[in-house]
Amino acid sequence: xxxxxxxxxxxxxxxxxxxxxxxxxxxxxxxxxxxxxxxxxxxxxxxxxxxxxxxxxxxxxxxxxxxxxxxxxxxxxxxxxxxxxxxxxxxxxxxxxxxxxxxxxxxxxxxxxxxxxxxxxxxxxxxxxxxxxxxxxxxxxxxxxxxxxxxxxxxxxxxxxxxxxxxxxxxxxxxxxxxxxxxxxxxxxxxxxxxxx
Numbered sequence: 001x002x003x004x005x006x007x008x009x010x011x012x013x014x015x016x017x018x019x020x021x022x023x024x025x026x027x028x029x030x031x032x033x034x035x036x037x038x039x040x041x042x043x044x045x046x047x048x049x050x051x052x053x054x055x056x057x058x059x060x061x062x063x064x065x066x067x068x069x070x071x072x073x074x075x076x077x078x079x080x081x082x083x084x085x086x087x088x089x090x091x092x093x094x095x096x097x098x099x100x101x102x103x104x105x106x107x108x109x110x111x112x113x114x115x116x117x118x119x120x121x122x123x124x125x126x127x128x129x130x131x132x133x134x135x136x137x138x139x140x141x142x143x144x145x146x147x148x149x150x151x152x153x154x155x156x157x158x159x160x161x162x163x164x165x166x167x168x169x170x171x172x173x174x175x176x177x178x179x180x181x182x183x184x185x186x187x188x189x190x191x192x193x194x195x196x197x
Contacts, residue, residue: 111164
């Protein structure tokens, strides 16, 4: 009986070790999937050598990720968005992403605010590895021109804790040069700049 209890105890300890290691692998897999998804979104916005993106067709980046799925009904940064014209090769020629992985829903306490998407429960969104929307942030820091604001545009995933640590409304000019201590567990991918401080 004593030998059986020792064997069971050893099996319980080994099982606990396996569970701890597999949870780390799962976290790494979700982060990797998020980074791959964010890279695909960046290609949809900026284009790639084989395919033009939103910016190539419209002449600017979208104000929200939902504009990669649906043509904007109004303007972006004061400029009217028109349907694609085959003669000029200018205008919205989407959808730029084919498969939405979820529906955007704002969640103000966790940082998913209306400025990131239409809060109608029908707006297509792309989810990260943790089943939360990836958002496009364009800092509105006072004193920056529109071109400078766009230069700091970034895709943000809230990461495993589901809370966005970077709010686009932060007026501190340092928010454009993100320090790793501010990021927390968020996953960030800049559209035009290298990641890092």
